[in-house]
Amino acid sequence: MSKEIITHRCGHSVETEIKPPMKNFHGKMKRNYFDGWQEWRIAQLEKELCPICYEKERNEKIEKENREAQEKSQKRNLPPLTGSEKQIAWATTIRINTLEYVEECLVQKKEWANSAHKEENRLSRNKKVDDMEEAANKILSINSSKFWIEERASLKSIENIVSNAEVWLKEYK
Numbered sequence: 001m002s003k004e005i006i007t008h009r010c011g012h013s014v015e016t017e018i019k020p021p022m023k024n025f026h027g028k029m030k031r032n033y034f035d036g037w038q039e040w041r042i043a044q045l046e047k048e049l050c051p052i053c054y055e056k057e058r059n060e061k062i063e064k065e066n067r068e069a070q071e072k073s074q075k076r077n078l079p080p081l082t083g084s085e086k087q088i089a090w091a092t093t094i095r096i097n098t099l100e101y102v103e104e105c106l107v108q109k110k111e112w113a114n115s116a117h118k119e120e121n122r123l124s125r126n127k128k129v130d131d132m133e134e135a136a137n138k139i140l141s142i143n144s145s146k147f148w149i150e151e152r153a154s155l156k157s158i159e160n161i162v163s164n165a166e167v168w169l170k171e172y173k
């Protein structure tokens with residue numbers, strides 16, 4: 001392990017500990033191998049922002065995303081969310097991303113439904129799509145930021161939305 005002064009692409013120089021990629025790296029690997037790796041790692045770090053600029057850029061990106069989500073939500077007349085200011089900002093972004101994802105899914109699923117050759121299949125598939133739309137509309141009525149934040153992983157799957165909508169409504173409304 002060694003400490004190096006890294007000059008990042010933002011121009012800031014930061015003393016950084018160059019850690020071996022795995023435990024006992026020194027013991028297991030030959031010294032010249034580590035030196036080669038260390039050189040590569042330093043070059044890589046130099047191409048990155050320093051931790052402070054990285055954090056700043058990341059926060060600005062999140063703020064921008066949240067602002068855009070807020071504007072889109074207003075345009076679509078989505079109901080206001082409840083929670084702390086921070087929760088609302090985050091949940092607004094998750095909700096609009098979910099909505100856009102669901103809309104895209106529905107377009108695809110409708111195509112799939114109508115592509116069935118047999119009429120009975122067409123009908124049963126369209127029924128499934130209607131169920132998806134209904135489930136999505138139900139969860140859109142949930143105003144609790146907590147819901148959107150806690151279930152954000154599940155909300156990435158239309159199948160999960162369909163199977164959980166009722167439970168979520170009871171739990172979060």
Ligand SMILES: [Zn+2]
Nearest residue numbers: 010012050053
């Ligand atoms: Zn910097």
